[in-house]
Amino acid sequence: MARIKPQTLLLQSKKKKGPTRISVTTIILCNLIVVLIVLSLLATYRHWSRRSGDQGETGLSTLEDSDAFVDSKKYDLPGYAIITTSKGSITVELYKDGSPETVDKFLDLCQKGHFKGMPFHHVIKNYVIQGGHSQGHGAAEDWTSKVKPHSQSPKHEAFMLGTSKTKSDGKGFDLFITTAPIPDLNDKLIVFGRVIKGEDVVQEIEEVDTDEHYRPKADIGIINVTLKRRI
Known part of the structure; x- marks a missing residue:
């Protein structure tokens, strides 16, 4: 049985442990996904912030325009x-x-x-x-x-x-x-x-x-x- 030379074993080991190359396309796609996630989170935050503000304004408008009653535990009662x-x-x-x-x-x-x-x-x-x-x-x-x-x-x-x-x-x-x-x-x-x-x-x-x-x-x-x- 033929013996494998030490240099050959070293070269084979380096080939197995060497890092896998990541293509440029994969890197770009990953960055795009991260950006989309961040933008989605920002859009969601702005939506709920605007909705909360609109609800507050709507509550006041309802009082002023249509004889409404507001729960005193959440808002100040009309004076x-x-x-x-x-x-x-x-x-x-x-x-x-x-x-x-x-x-x-x-x-x-x-x-x-x-x-x-x-x-x-x-x-x-x-x-x-x-x-x-x-x-x-x-x-x-x-x-x-x-x-x-x-x-x-x-x-x-x-x-x-x-x-x-x-x-x-x-x-x-x-x-x-x-x-x-x-x-x-x-x-x-x-x-x-x-x-x-x-x-x-x-x-x-x-x-x-x-x-x-x-x-x-x-x-x-x-x-x-x-x-x-x-x-």
């Missing part, structure tokens, strides 16, 4: 409401801290469109204007006969926004706007806001002609309510 009436717009500041439950109910009803088309069915000069879907007598009309002329009780100031305590269901959520400082109505009225713009509109509604039951002779009411986080 203002613009009540558009057939006589003009009334801007009110909501007492989120002073009357949180009533404000929450008001915002929820705004979302449901409860106040759209609501008429002002009682108008009492130098007292209040009352809007609601109930056309029965009572509420503000009854209060006038119970007020003590020389009461020393605290007073609700003019242009305060409130609702009746006697009705807790959605249909009974009437709106009251005082037109003058009036004796204490804490047993009847929950104040949850005040008019900061549009006092002249309130006064114009107050001056409409009414019958003997304080009901306006001409139709007058709320067209829409728009919520805002800031003015």
Whole structure:
């Protein structure tokens, strides 16, 4: 049997262990794949960043344009409401801290469109204007006969926004706007806001002609309510 020379074994070993050559085409393809992966990751990041921003803007736009209600755990609740009436717009500041439950109910009803088309069915000069879907007598009309002329009780100031305590269901959520400082109505009225713009509109509604039951002779009411986080 012929012996293999040591030099031949060394050459064969080097051939087996030598690195495999990588073609230029393979290197280019690998680089292209890496670049595509990086670009894909960047595009995905930008997409989700833009989507998150759009969602935030959409939430604010919805509030301002369509009487929407926002979960207080995720966003700040609206602090203002613009009540558009057939006589003009009334801007009110909501007492989120002073009357949180009533404000929450008001915002929820705004979302449901409860106040759209609501008429002002009682108008009492130098007292209040009352809007609601109930056309029965009572509420503000009854209060006038119970007020003590020389009461020393605290007073609700003019242009305060409130609702009746006697009705807790959605249909009974009437709106009251005082037109003058009036004796204490804490047993009847929950104040949850005040008019900061549009006092002249309130006064114009107050001056409409009414019958003997304080009901306006001409139709007058709320067209829409728009919520805002800031003015």
